[in-house]
Structure formats: structure tokens, C-alpha cells
Amino acid sequence: MRVVVVGAGIVGAACARELARSGFAVTVLDRGGPAAATTAHGEGNILVSDKGPGPELELAKLSRRLWPEILDGLPNRGGVEWDAKGGIVVATTEDGARELARFAEGQRAVGVIAEPMDERTLAAAEPHLTRDVAAAVHYPDDAQVQPSGAATALLADALRHGAELRTGCELLGARVEGGRLTGVRTSGGVLPADLVVNAAGPWSGETASRLGAPVDVRPRRGEVLVTTPLPPTVFHKVYDADYVGAVGSGAQDLQTSAVVESTRAGTVLLGSARRRVGFDDRIRPHVLAEIARKALRLYPGLAGAQVMRAYGGFRPYVPDHLPVIGPDPRLPGLWHATGHEGAGIGLSVGTALLLRELATGSAPSLDPEPFRADRPAVLGADASEGAA
Amino acid sequence: MSRHVVIVGAGPAGLAAAAAALRAGARVTLLDASDRPGGQYHRMLPAEYEAENNGRLHHGWDDFDRLREHVLTHPRAEWWPDSSVWSLERADDGTSTPRVHVLRGPADGTGRERHVLMPDALVLATGAHDRVLPFPGWQLPGVFTAGAAQALAKGERVVVGDQVVVAGSGPFLLPVAASLLEAGSDVREVLEANPAATVLRGWSTRPWELASQTGKAAELAEYTGLLARHRVPYRLGRTVVEARGDGRVEEVVTARLTADWTPVPGTERTVAVDAVCVTHAFSPQLELPVAAGCELRDGFVHVDEAQRTTAPGVYAAGEITGIAGAPASRAEGLLAGWTAAGGDPSDRAVRSVVRRRDQGRAFAARLAAAHPVGTGWPDWLRPDTLICRCEETDYRTLRAAAEDPATGAPRAVRLGTRAGLGPCQARICGPAVADLCGRSPDRAVPGLASASHHRRPVAQPIRLGELAAPPAGPPEKEGEQHP
Numbered sequence: 001m002r003v004v005v006v007g008a009g010i011v012g013a014a015c016a017r018e019l020a021r022s023g024f025a026v027t028v029l030d031r032g033g034p035a036a037a038t039t040a041h042g043e044g045n046i047l048v049s050d051k052g053p054g055p056e057l058e059l060a061k062l063s064r065r066l067w068p069e070i071l072d073g074l075p076n077r078g079g080v081e082w083d084a085k086g087g088i089v090v091a092t093t094e095d096g097a098r099e100l101a102r103f104a105e106g107q108r109a110v111g112v113i114a115e116p117m118d119e120r121t122l123a124a125a126e127p128h129l130t131r132d133v134a135a136a137v138h139y140p141d142d143a144q145v146q147p148s149g150a151a152t153a154l155l156a157d158a159l160r161h162g163a164e165l166r167t168g169c170e171l172l173g174a175r176v177e178g179g180r181l182t183g184v185r186t187s188g189g190v191l192p193a194d195l196v197v198n199a200a201g202p203w204s205g206e207t208a209s210r211l212g213a214p215v216d217v218r219p220r221r222g223e224v225l226v227t228t229p230l231p232p233t234v235f236h237k238v239y240d241a242d243y244v245g246a247v248g249s250g251a252q253d254l255q256t257s258a259v260v261e262s263t264r265a266g267t268v269l270l271g272s273a274r275r276r277v278g279f280d281d282r283i284r285p286h287v288l289a290e291i292a293r294k295a296l297r298l299y300p301g302l303a304g305a306q307v308m309r310a311y312g313g314f315r316p317y318v319p320d321h322l323p324v325i326g327p328d329p330r331l332p333g334l335w336h337a338t339g340h341e342g343a344g345i346g347l348s349v350g351t352a353l354l355l356r357e358l359a360t361g362s363a364p365s366l367d368p369e370p371f372r373a374d375r376p377a378v379l380g381a382d383a384s385e386g387a388a
Numbered sequence: 389m390s391r392h393v394v395i396v397g398a399g400p401a402g403l404a405a406a407a408a409a410l411r412a413g414a415r416v417t418l419l420d421a422s423d424r425p426g427g428q429y430h431r432m433l434p435a436e437y438e439a440e441n442n443g444r445l446h447h448g449w450d451d452f453d454r455l456r457e458h459v460l461t462h463p464r465a466e467w468w469p470d471s472s473v474w475s476l477e478r479a480d481d482g483t484s485t486p487r488v489h490v491l492r493g494p495a496d497g498t499g500r501e502r503h504v505l506m507p508d509a510l511v512l513a514t515g516a517h518d519r520v521l522p523f524p525g526w527q528l529p530g531v532f533t534a535g536a537a538q539a540l541a542k543g544e545r546v547v548v549g550d551q552v553v554v555a556g557s558g559p560f561l562l563p564v565a566a567s568l569l570e571a572g573s574d575v576r577e578v579l580e581a582n583p584a585a586t587v588l589r590g591w592s593t594r595p596w597e598l599a600s601q602t603g604k605a606a607e608l609a610e611y612t613g614l615l616a617r618h619r620v621p622y623r624l625g626r627t628v629v630e631a632r633g634d635g636r637v638e639e640v641v642t643a644r645l646t647a648d649w650t651p652v653p654g655t656e657r658t659v660a661v662d663a664v665c666v667t668h669a670f671s672p673q674l675e676l677p678v679a680a681g682c683e684l685r686d687g688f689v690h691v692d693e694a695q696r697t698t699a700p701g702v703y704a705a706g707e708i709t710g711i712a713g714a715p716a717s718r719a720e721g722l723l724a725g726w727t728a729a730g731g732d733p734s735d736r737a738v739r740s741v742v743r744r745r746d747q748g749r750a751f752a753a754r755l756a757a758a759h760p761v762g763t764g765w766p767d768w769l770r771p772d773t774l775i776c777r778c779e780e781t782d783y784r785t786l787r788a789a790a791e792d793p794a795t796g797a798p799r800a801v802r803l804g805t806r807a808g809l810g811p812c813q814a815r816i817c818g819p820a821v822a823d824l825c826g827r828s829p830d831r832a833v834p835g836l837a838s839a840s841h842h843r844r845p846v847a848q849p850i851r852l853g854e855l856a857a858p859p860a861g862p863p864e865k866e867g868e869q870h871p
Binding site: 033152153270285307 | 794
């Protein structure tokens with residue numbers, strides 16, 4: 001079986017790796033370079049804490065289980081910078097505290113470890129965090145990777161298992177024979193394929209259109225601030241409980257919520273913002289200012305820290321906030337692995353496993369139904385907001 | 389109301405731009421990160437301060453002090469010292485001048501204020517800084533850029549060492565050596581990396597273009613004379629390929645170079661020194677032009693005959709358009725300020741300015757031809773030579789990442805090796821990393837920022853507290869100006 005994976009970001013890399021290891025003849029193509037777009041512009045989240053009970057949480061739990069096993073088998077896992085640091089979600093208002101308690105209880109009911117923290121445990125875990133906190137919950141299973149390092153490590157493993165990489169190669173259209181996708185036309189010529197995986201992230205909508213089976217995946221913009229290296233100040237991934245609301249929101253305008261964490265290099269990453277601005281790549285000072293304001297509410301002591309860099313990226317957004325994984329019944333041969341919005345780094349490995357199980361006809365590790373490509377939200381039925 | 393022109397950088401180009409914009413009737417805000425105007429003109433050849441020509445517009449302003457005085461006391465001019473532009477925000481409509489986000493106050497002080505300027509036109513005159521290629525031991529104390537050594541010698545009267553080697557490329561090495569000699573250092577030798585053939589060929593083609601630059605030739609002769617009197621050898625085709633020492637520089641190894649800067653084995657010599665000053669070229673400060681969306685050509689900002697960049701409302705002058713010294717920068721500044729203020733570039737008032745600008749461009753081309761940076765220099769690197777000093781990324785690590793197809797794209801190389809991600813944000817190692825990775829940048833993808841090492845959306849470090857505070861000045865809700 002010949003497979004073409006469109007997109008060399010982390011989802012494409014993870015899919016290529018799974019399929020190559022199962023004996024498929026895989027070609028990964030990307031019009032840019034590996035891990036150059038969405039993958040390189042996130043924080044490297046592997047989170048269970050921000051998801052309520054449902055299919056996405058199940059995919060997150062599966063992925064969280066898979067990550068350490070996969071890393072164990074990667075020769076160059078050092079660059080992945082795996083850090084099972086755990087997450088702490090804090091509520092700063094009484095309303096927020098009640099909502100957080102309810103949310104965590106729902107998660108515990110489906111097996112997520114979510115431990116309420118008292119004032120003392122919180123102060124011990126995050127001594128520089130504001131004391132002005134109404135409630136906090138510890139999620140020991142939250143982890144972080146250096147996303148570009150994780151993607152390139154997965155891709156390198158795919159290449160080791162025979163996959164081929166074509167960069168600077170743009171997908172132009174489909175080759176369809178007898179109603180079936182039999183290959184793709186690219187800037188580098190026609191590539192025959194029995195199976196084409198659309199893993200083009202925020203450009204998946206465009207990719208699917210070029211292949212003749214449009215899906216409603218849109219870009220949603222996010223920004224991150226990076227400080228100069230600091231002495232250890234932030235020890236977990238710490239975020240405001242209203243982050244969950246912002247992630248789940250479909251609003252067009254700017255949504256920000258504080259997400260603070262440090263990296264192995266000593267820098268502190270500050271997020272997060274969500275805006276629907278199409279592919280406008282400008283980094284807007286008022287967005288950065290809003291991120292800074294919210295972050296300082298959690299860590300007032302960081303006011304003197306220097307921001308030396310900011311980066312922004314586009315996340316693949318689907319109106320119902322669920323990834324799209326599996327075959328597209330409208331065009332046999334076309335498969336999707338996209339729509340993970342800000343969770344693609346974490347969910348990549350679970351997505352890839354599920355895709356491979358479906359492609360080989362083995363029993364899927366979780367119910368693939370909610371991720372179907374032909375559900376109304378993906379087919380553009382929710383067109384009320386129009387294309388971004 | 390008159391046009392508002394914001395000028396970033398108060399070196400020779402920026403000051404001249406301010407003067408010409410005022411002359412054309414504009415309101416001017418001139419800002420610079422330093423506490424006084426002048427930029428890095430100290431590192432320029434001293435004779436360059438005295439322009440040779442009396443253009444009408446230029447007349448009476450040859451003297452830097454008078455130019456400065458004129459601009460700083462002008463009723464339509466505002467001078468903002470200690471001001472850095474941390475962000476340029478392109479307009480939504482794609483046709484308006486970018487907004488200028490400024491931090492006012494000494495960089496090391498607390499409580500800098502955020503300001504947002506919305507000019508009718510923006511002149512970028514941010515200059516250039518020394519470019520140093522990495523070599524083994526370049527991170528040792530005692531290794532200076534020639535520019536830093538000269539600033540210390542001239543500005544602070546501090547010598548960087550008693551026994552000094554000056555190396556690199558370009559005529560700028562000579563005044564640096566002269567400053568060191570005058571300050572009392574023993575300059576062991578001055579090394580020009582390009583061989584005599586390259587330098588002569590570069591300077592001697594189209595000699596008529598040099599007619600306007602006779603001052604420079606005389607001045608170079610003067611420096612050579614000074615070196616001769618002090619018995620300082622000036623050697624071409626040789627450079628420092630290693631600095632050694634226990635905790636600081638104690639000696640350097642020099643080697644002869646081929647025309648493309650490949651070191652010739654067996655030609656190594658060791659020289660005892662306590663300091664070495666190295667500048668291989670100059671790097672234009674391009675983060676603001678790149679943020680404004682200006683097109684670059686051959687590593688410099690591309691401008692038209694009137695100093696307009698390809699970005700709406702944005703003009704460029706001085707060393708960000710090409711390295712040619714202060715007179716050329718000043719001519720460019722005059723023209724940029726004039727046109728930014730709405731002046732007609734074909735006006736008789738600027739005719740001689742245009743001529744001098746053209747001469748400056750020809751001089752820049754000649755300088756670039758006589759003192760190119762060779763491609764063979766990676767031969768003097770060793771696997772453990774640091775390439776990025778901030779993050780201590782060595783050559784071995786960088787090559788391994790660049791040669792692996794999975795990790796070899798520029799962005800992945802940077803994130804994987806951390807080269808260029810430290811506090812200097814690739815200002816020092818960026819060009820070297822780009823050369824060493826031997827690939828063109830990630831192919832441009834619509835909607836995806838380029839991986840250029842000049843791209844710094846946060847152009848200057850800003851404290852979180854400063855960022856969180858609302859901008860000072862007239863109330864205006866951020867982010868809602870461009871509908």
C-alpha cells in the first residue's frame with residue numbers, strides 16, 4: 001500500500017511513523033519544511049487537564065499513555081525534551097472555583113487524576129504564584145515536549161522505517177480514477193497513492209478543497225511570549241481555569257487566558273491567545289499586552305522579566321472542537337488527520353494509532369465515530385460564521 | 389496640518405533625515421536608543437565627518453554639531469532619547485504607514501513608558517553593527533569586535549589590551565588600529581582577510597566613481613603612514629583562525645587564506661596578545677524593516693530612487709540599505725527625510741543630494757567588491773567551536789541537525805539546537821548559522837512568517853510589567869485603530 005501524507009508537522013510525522021512501521025510505503029510531503037508551521041509555534045502541550053469527559057479526553061488519555069512508550073523506542077528522544085511536570089489549574093474567583101471543582105469531579109469520574117490542592121500544597125508547589133487563588137487542582141499527568149523536537153524525532157523514526165520525505169513540494173490536486181483517489185498531483189509531479197492522509201493542520205481545508213472534498217477546518221491564531229532565561233520560577237504548567245472556557249469557545253474575537261510555564265532552557269513561556277483572523281500573521285502588540293496582563297495576575301513577580309521573543313501560529317480549528325480522523329466517505333482513498341486546534345502536539349500519537357488501526361482494519365483503541373470526517377461540523381453545515 | 393514624520397535612529401542618516409523633513413515642512417519625531425544623537429559615527433573614518441560637497445539643502449549643515457543643534461532645537465522637532473522601538477505594527481488596510489510602538493526611558497531603568505506613534509511617514513535609519521564570524525576561542529574574554537574596541541578607546545579612553553591584533557576585513561580596521569595606537573596599545577599586526585588581488589580589483593574598477601571620494605584615499609594613506617611609523621605590519625590574505633588562552637586570550641593563531649577565505653594549511657603563526665579585535669563585515673539591523681514588511685535585496689533594504697522601501701509609508705536610509713560610511717548615509721538621510729515629508733525628489737533643492745547619494749551607492753558597491761566575506765571560512769571551525777555563544781551551540785551539533793533530513797529545516801534546526809534563541813536573538817550568530825546550514829530558508833508559505841533570522845516581532849526586550857501597562861499619551865484604544 002502506498003501512502004502519501006500531506007504535511008510534515010507533528011500529526012503528519014506521527015501518522016507517517018505509524019504507517020511506515022506497519023509496512024506501508026509512505027511519502028511525506030510538505031510545501032515548507034518539517035515542523036515549520038503550527039508545530040513550531042506552540043508550547044508543546046500534552047494535556048489531559050483542559051478536556052472535559054468526552055471523545056477528545058479519551059483521545060488525550062490514549063495519547064498520554066502512548067507518549068512514554070513511543071519515546072522509549074526513539075533513538076534521538078533527547079531533543080523531544082519530554083517533561084512530565086504536571087499541570088496546576090487555578091481559579092481566581094469563587095465562581096471559577098465552583099466551576100473548576102465541578103469540572104475536576106467530572107474528569108475524576110472518567111479516570112483523570114485531578115487532585116484538589118490546599119493553600120499550603122499550592123504554595124509549596126508554586127512558591128511564586130499569587131496567593132490570591134480561590135481554588136487549585138493538580139493534574140500530575142500533564143506533560144510538555146519541545147514540539148519541533150518531538151515532531152522531528154517522530155519523522156526521523158518514520159524515515160528509518162522507510163518513509164520518504166519531500167520538502168518544498170506542494171500539493172496541487174488529486175488524481176482520481178473510477179471515483180477513487182489514486183494519487184496526488186504535486187509541484188514535483190504526480191505521486192501515486194492508495195491512501196492520502198490530509199495532515200495539513202490549518203491548511204487542511206485548502207488541501208481537502210484541492211483534492212475535491214472540502215472540509216471546514218479554519219485557522220485560529222495564537223501567540224506566545226518568551227522571556228529571557230530566568231532562575232527557576234515556574235515549576236508546573238500553570239493556567240487560569242478560564243483557559244478551558246477560551247479553548248472551548250468559538251468566538252471570533254480575541255480570547256486570552258493565562259498559561260505560564262518554563263522550558264528546559266530556563267525561558268518562561270506565556271500564553272495564551274485565540275483569535276480568528278484568517279491567515280493574518282501579524283503579531284499584535286495589544287494581544288501581547290493582554291497576555292502579559294493576565295500572566296502577571298498569576299505571577300506578579302514576573303513584572304521585571306524581559307520578554308525577548310514572541311511567536312504566533314495558526315491552529316486548525318473545527319467548529320465542534322473535535323479532531324477529524326479517518327476516511328472521507330465522499331472520496332475513497334482520502335483520509336484526514338487534522339482539526340486538533342491547540343492540542344495537536346499531545347493528540348498526534350493517539351491520532352496516528354487510531355488512523356493506522358482503521359487503515360489496517362484492526363480493532364480501534366477507542367471509538368472513532370465522534371471523529372468521523374462526514375459529520376455535519378466538518379462538512380461545513382455550521383456555516384453560520386462563514387469562512388475565516 | 390503638516391505631515392508627521394517619525395525617524396528611528398539618530399546617527400548620520402537619521403539626523404540628516406530629520407533636518408530635511410523639517411526643511412520640507414514636516415513635524416518630526418526623532419528617536420534613538422542612545423541618550424544622545426550621533427549613532428555609531430565614532431566608528432566612521434574621521435574625515436568622513438567633513439562632507440566634500442555643498443548641496444543646497446546640505447549647505448551649512450556639514451558640521452555634525454550644527455546639524456544636531458538645528459534639529460534638536462527646531463520648534464517642529466521632538467527629540468526622544470533613550471527610546472527603543474519594540475514593535476512595528478503593519479496596518480490592516482495594507483496601505484497605511486505602520487504604527488510605531490516605543491519604549492521611553494533608559495533601558496536599564498525601571499518604569500519605561502509605552503508609547504504608540506501613528507506617523508504619516510516613517511524613516512528607518514537603524515544602522516549596522518559589527519559582524520564577526522565564529523572561530524575557535526572567540527568566546528574568550530579579550531576577544532572584541534573592532535567597533536567595541538574603538539568605542540572604548542575613543543569614548544572611554546580605555547584600551548582593550550596592551551598587545552593587540554586587529555583582524556577581519558574592510559578599511560574600518562585601519563582607524564581602529566590607529567585609535568588603539570593613539571591610546572597606547574602595541575598593535576602587533578593588522579590583518580585584512582581578503583588578498584591584495586581582491587582588494588585592488590574591487591577598488592580599481594570604474595575608477596571615475598572614486599573621484600568624489602578622494603578624501604577617503606588620502607585618509608587611508610594617512611592611516612597606512614601611521615601604521616608604518618609604528619612599524620605595524622598590515623597584511624592581506626591572512627586572518628585570526630583561533631584564539632587561545634586559559635580563561636582569557638593569551639595568543640592567537642593566524643593563517644594565510646585563499647581568495648575565498650579557506651585557511652592554507654602550514655601557514656599558521658602564533659602571536660602573543662592580550663586582546664584581539666575582529667570585524668569581518670557589518671550586519672544591517674533589519675528587524676524593523678522586516679517587521680514593516682520591507683523587501684530585502686542582497687541582505688539590505690531595497691529602496692527606490694527616492695529612498696522609498698516597498699512598505700507603504702516607510703523610507704530607509706543609511707547602512708540598512710548598504711554599507712558606505714557617513715557621507716553616503718547622510719545623503720540618503722536627507723533624501724529620505726525630504727520625500728517622507730512630502731518633498732518632491734526631483735526638486736532642485738535636492739539635486740546635489742541625489743548626486744551624492746548616487747556616488748554613495750557606487751562607493752558601497754565598490755566597498756562590497758573589495759572586501760567580500762569569503763565562503764571558505766567554515767574550514768577554520770572545529771567540531772567543538774561555539775557558533776551561538778548565548779546558547780553554547782557548537783559546530784558539531786549544528787551540522788548534525790542541519791544534515792539530518794528530518795531536522796534540517798531552518799526553523800527546526802534553530803529550535804532543536806537553540807542556536808539564535810538566546811538573549812541576543814541571533815543578532816550575532818544569525819548570519820553564520822544561515823551560512824553553515826547551507827540551505828535556503830524554509831520555503832515561503834502563505835500565512836506563515838519566514839524563518840529569517842532578522843525576524844524579531846519583539847524588536848527590543850520589553851519587561852512584562854511595561855508590556856502590561858497601557859500606553860501613555862493621548863488615549864486610544866489599542867487594536868481598534870485599524871478597522
